[in-house]
Amino acid sequence: MSPGYEFKFLSKPATVAIVGCPFSGGQGKAGVDLAPNALVSAGLIDQLFNLGWEVHYESELHFSEIPYNPAPPHVLGAAIHEQVEVNVPVNSSPQAKKATMIQKLPDPDIGKMKKPRLVSAVCEKVSKEVGEIAGKGWLPLTLGGDHSLAMGTVSGTKSKYPDACLIWIDAHADINTPETTDSGNLHGCPVSFLLGLTGTAVEPFSTWLKPCLKPSELVYIGLRDIDAPERAILRENGIKAFSMHEVDKYGIGKVVEMALDHVNPKRDKPVHLSFDVDALDPDVAPSTGTPVRGGLTFREGHYITEAIAETGLLVSLDIMEVNPSLLDSSAVSQTIAVGCSLTRAALGETLL
Numbered sequence: 203m204s205p206g207y208e209f210k211f212l213s214k215p216a217t218v219a220i221v222g223c224p225f226s227g228g229q230g231k232a233g234v235d236l237a238p239n240a241l242v243s244a245g246l247i248d249q250l251f252n253l254g255w256e257v258h259y260e261s262e263l264h265f266s267e268i269p270y271n272p273a274p275p276h277v278l279g280a281a282i283h284e285q286v287e288v289n290v291p292v293n294s295s296p297q298a299k300k301a302t303m304i305q306k307l308p309d310p311d312i313g314k315m316k317k318p319r320l321v322s323a324v325c326e327k328v329s330k331e332v333g334e335i336a337g338k339g340w341l342p343l344t345l346g347g348d349h350s351l352a353m354g355t356v357s358g359t360k361s362k363y364p365d366a367c368l369i370w371i372d373a374h375a376d377i378n379t380p381e382t383t384d385s386g387n388l389h390g391c392p393v394s395f396l397l398g399l400t401g402t403a404v405e406p407f408s409t410w411l412k413p414c415l416k417p418s419e420l421v422y423i424g425l426r427d428i429d430a431p432e433r434a435i436l437r438e439n440g441i442k443a444f445s446m447h448e449v450d451k452y453g454i455g456k457v458v459e460m461a462l463d464h465v466n467p468k469r470d471k472p473v474h475l476s477f478d479v480d481a482l483d484p485d486v487a488p489s490t491g492t493p494v495r496g497g498l499t500f501r502e503g504h505y506i507t508e509a510i511a512e513t514g515l516l517v518s519l520d521i522m523e524v525n526p527s528l529l530d531s532s533a534v535s536q537t538i539a540v541g542c543s544l545t546r547a548a549l550g551e552t553l554l
C-alpha cells in the first residue's frame with residue numbers, strides 16, 4: 203500500500219519518521235511538552251500506517267540530556283549569582299542544593315530572550331535530526347512542543363532541500379527579533395532567525411543557525427494577531443501573508459492557490475509546512491497556549507493540509523502548540539484529535 207497521493211521528493215516506499223519534541227522552553231506555559239506523547243498515544247502511528255506510510259518512531263527526543271553552554275561569566279555573572287541565591291531552598295540537602303543549582307544556573311535571559319541557551323541547544327538537536335531524516339528521503343513529521351522548534355525543523359529541511367519553501371499556518375507571524383519581542387518568548391521569533399533579520403546574529407544561536415530562508419520563500423495563512431514591529435517587518439521585507447481577512451474575502455480554496463502561486467509558481471519546489479494549531483479557531487482547537495478568536499474552521503484547516511498533500515511536494519511537516527494540560531478533558535481530546543486529523547490530511551488522507 204502507498205499513500206493516496208504521490209509524494210514526489212520522497213524515496214519509495216514513502217516513509218515518515220516522527221520527531222517527538224517534548225519541549226516548552228520557547229514560551230511560558232507548561233504542558234505543551236506533553237503533546238507528542240499524547241498525539242502518538244491517540245493512535246497517530248497506526249493511522250499513518252493505515253494510509254500506506256512506513257512509519258518510524260522509536261521514542262521522543264530527550265532534551266534533558268542537552269548540556270547548557272553558559273555565556274561568558276563576565277557577561278552573566280551577576281545574574282547567575284542572583285539566581286542561585288533566590289532558587290536554593292534554605293533547608294535543602296546538599297544533593298538537592300546541587301541539583302537546583304545545576305538546573306537554574308546556566309540560562310539567564312540574554313537581552314529580552316528567555317531561555318536562549320536551552321532553546322538554541324534543543325533546536326540545534328532537532329535541526330540535525332530533521333536533516334538526517336530528510337537526507338534519507340523520508341518525511342520528518344515533527345510533533346511539538348512550542349513553535350520555537352521551527353528554527354530546528356526548517357533549518358533541518360533546508361539542509362537537504364535548499365530551495366524548499368515554507369508555508370506557515372498560524373494566528374501569529376512568529377517573526378519578532380530578539381530586539382522587537384515584547385514577551386521575550388522565543389516561540390514568537392523563529393521566522394526572524396531563519397531569515398537572518400537584523401538582531402538575530404546573536405549567540406548562542408549564531409554558532410549553528412545560519413540564515414537559510416529568503417522572504418520570497420515564505421507565505422503565511424491564518425494571521426490575526428500580529429505585533430506592531432512584526433507588521434513593519436512583514437512590510438519591509440515584502441513577505442506575503444494571507445490573514446483571516448483574506449480567508450473571508452477570497453475563500454480558503456483561492457487563498458491556498460494564491461499562497462502556492464507566490465512561493466511555488468511552477469509547483470516544482472519542495473514544501474515545508476509548519477502548522478501551529480492556534481491558526482484554527484479556539485472552538486476547533488481549544489487546548490493551545492495563545493488562542494486567538496476568529497480563526498480557521500475545521501474544514502478550512504483541513505483544506506489547507508489536503509491541498510498541500512495534493513501537490514505531492516510536501517517534504518516536512520510540523521504540528522505545533524497542542525497543549526494537553528490546558529482546559530478540560532473534552533477540550534484536550536478534541537485538540538489532540540484535530541492534531542491527528544490535520545496530520546493525516548497532510549499525508550494524503552482523502553475524504554472519499
Ligand SMILES: NC(=[NH2+])NCCC[C@H](N)C(=O)O
Nearest residue numbers: 349374378385387389390492
Ligand atoms: N507560536 C506562538 N503561539 N506564538 C505566539 C507569539 C505571540 C507574540 N507575538 C510574542 O511574540 O510573544
Ligand SMILES: [Mn+2]
Nearest residue numbers: 373374478480
Ligand atoms: Mn500561534
Ligand SMILES: [Mn+2]
Nearest residue numbers: 349372376478
Ligand atoms: Mn506559532
